[in-house]
Amino acid sequence: MKHIKICILLLVSVNLFAQEINIKKSLSGFDNYMSQILADWNEPGAGVAIIHKGELVFVKGYGYRDYGNKLPVTKNTLFQIASNTKLFTAVAAGMLVEDGIFKWDEPFKESVPEIEFFNDFLNNNVTLRDMLGHKTGISRHDYIWFQSDFTRKELFERIKYLEPSIPLRQDFIYNNLMYSAVGYAIELRTGKTWEEYISENILSPLEMENTIFSIAEMQKSKDYGVPYDEKRDTTLLYKIPLKEDGAGIGPAGSIITSLDDLSHWVIALMNEGKYKNKEIIPNAIIKETLKPGIAFRNSELEDKGYDERLNSTYGMARNIEIYKGNVLTKHGGAMPGFHSQVIILPYNDIGIITFSIGNQGASLGNTIIGYNLVDRLLGLEQTDWNGRKLADHIKSKELSKNARSQHGFDHIEGTTPSHKLEDYTGSFTNEAYGEFIISHEKDSLYFNFRRVSLPLSHYHYNRFDTPDDEDFGKWSINFNISPQGEINEAVVSIDEGQVSFHKKPDESLADPNVLKQYEGKYNFAGSEFEIKLIDGKLTALGTTNDILIPYKKQIFKVEKFDDMQVEFIMKNNIVSGLKYKTPSGVFECKKVQ
CATH class of the missing domain: 2.40.128 (Lipocalin)
Structure with a gap:
């Protein structure tokens, strides 16, 4: 029995303590692997960084940061890291917890009386941990902020209109607006914008000198990623516009950085908050972000029999899972044309950053490259993540194409609009989502919503549809009539449900x-x-x-x-x-x- 205990302790110690890694040996064949997966996924470019024992031990770009001009990805190429911004916001909020300004587990409204949720129950119960852990029960409502010009304050003020979809803390519902709200709360309590606070307390101390917050700043650089996508149902690559959703949603996803700069952040997270022997982040904050909040089912095991990733939970801006017996933390980020993943194995002292360009290859930056590197660095059998994900991707493309071919299944022929086309025009507003305009041009109605402008064609009765646009999607507008016989409301399916927009009255x-x-x-x-x-x-x-x-x-x-x-x-x-x-x-x- 004594010998069995000793063996168990030895096995545990192998997993708990970092071992020396021969990077060159571990990455043997990796360059060929990257060439193959970029070809498999028709991806323009990607980047990889590996941190071990407090140092950046490997950083390399693959393919092109600008496919059209054949400019290579480098360690300094700027990428939008999207939701990998969220951990910066969670850490910044934690700094205010350390200062006694915020509290993790008491009603957030006690620290920030200015915030208003949908009802008194939420006002009296929602905590900072709930907001950062996606546990409020409030659905995403991404189209409130997506491509909008709403300020952070305006987004903050719209939270009171969002009715929960499920009870508080019952399940995980990802919500970018909660991060925007926390970012604005930081400004309310410190007098500094979220950007100023992040720069002063995190970026500058970590010497992240090339990390910025806006597309305008990014384009001043000589080395930044250019987003690409595939034309639908083809393999033709085309350049897509750089998307920036305004400063309002910044705390949820606006950071733009490079592999080299972001490695400083990962080094600090892996080293109890220290960078170059100086504490930048109190270690207590890092530990709080890793506390399990919501557990996920083992869906890959249950649905497909895959057992590599088990017992995943979400803390605050961090997923925690057991990967082949090793504790792994991660978070992904996605913007049109850009995908990223930050992986940390805390007990193996390994950090991995992956970037990729191209919407069709989202799985590269979010899964395939990172997990392949984990297998290589830990000396594990390499799971064919590329084969699995590629098969799913091909099947999804075919199913989507087939689904689109069956549009119009509920169309009723022979109907006409109840009113003249001019009667459908005007501004339609919703307290949370803002305004869209229906205009009449050249015998056709047009749907104008933020940066979307699409023609409307009569579908049946008082329903009008836009084309299925590759960039902006398909919109279906159903107009309602008041008791006075006038067009007074437009109902649109947005996000998680139907949203009513009321015709704007006289100014x-x-x-x-x-x-x-x-x-x-x-x-x-x-x-x-x-x-x-x-x-x-x-x-x-x-x-x-x-x-x-x-x-x-x-x-x-x-x-x-x-x-x-x-x-x-x-x-x-x-x-x-x-x-x-x-x-x-x-x-x-x-x-x-």
Whole structure:
């Protein structure tokens, strides 16, 4: 029994303590492997960095950072690392925890009273750890920020409109907006923007001198990645626009860096927060990011019989799993044309950074290259990650092509729109998602949403569809009619559900000075009631305090009853009374004060 215990201890020690790695031997044949997978996936380029025992021991580019001009990937090529930004935000928030400004596990609203969630339950319970661990139960709602010009403050203020999809802490729902909110909270409490705080407290101390936050800054460099994609259903590569989703969402994904610069960050994460013998990140913060929050099922084992990756959990901006008996932490990042992965094996003292260019080869940067390197560096049998993922990719492309060929399955022939095309035009708004515009040009309607502008064709009844655009996708707009027979709403499937956009009323009714003139007391058959401007909304005070919704000049709808209206009567540019219009009649009231 004693000998068995000793053997077990020896086996455990092999896994727990870093061993010397012969990089040259471990990477024998790796260059050929990279050439093969770039060819298999039709990928323009990729980059790899390996950190071991506090040092960058290998860094190399493969293929092209600019495929069109045949410019090579280098250790200094700038890449958008997208969601690998999130750990920077989690660490920055942790620094404020260390300062006593934030707390991991108490209601975030106690530290940041300015934040408003959908209801009081969330206000009283959502913690910083919930927000950074994707445990709020609030769906992604990515189209709130995607390609928008919303500021970080505006995104922060939209959180109150997001109803949870599932109860708090019940399951994992990835949410970029929570990271944006934490970034703005850092600004609220420190007086420094997220970018300033990150630069001052992380980037500068880590000597990440070439790490930046915007496409404009990136394009000033002579060495940056150019995104490419495949034309759908072909292998033709084409250059796609650099995508930047504005500073608003920055804390969730705006960092742009190189293999060399990012290695400094990984060195610190692997070395208890120290870089060049100086503590940059308190080790307590790093440990907190690795605490398991939400566990995932072993889907690869259950669905396909693959047992390499087991018992995956999510901490804060970090996945933790057991890979072939070794503790592995990781996180991926994806932007159009760019993919990245940061892997750390803390008990083996190994860090791996992978970048790749090309949407079709997302699996290269997110899985294939990184796990192949883990196998090589640990001397393990190499799993054919490339073969597995490539087979899935080919099958997915074929299934997607087949699915698109079956569009229009619910089309009803012989129908016509209920209104003239001009009646569908106007601005349609939603409190969370903002505004889109339906315009009428050359006998056709156009859908204009942020950077998307696509023609609409009549599908059936009051539904209009855009083409299935390769870059912007397919949009289907279903228009609804008010009790007054007017187009008053457009329903669009966005993100996780249907979103209603209401036709924007006359612009003048957003002016508080215009609304103010309608305030006062009104009389009907000897009974008085008052209309008052409360929180920017006209309100008829009474038992229920009915809110009046702007509709047309001098006309408002009653919020609770779409078939009821209030029209104010003007005499000599002064309000003299109102008409309360209902299905049963029109009731006139005089203004008495």
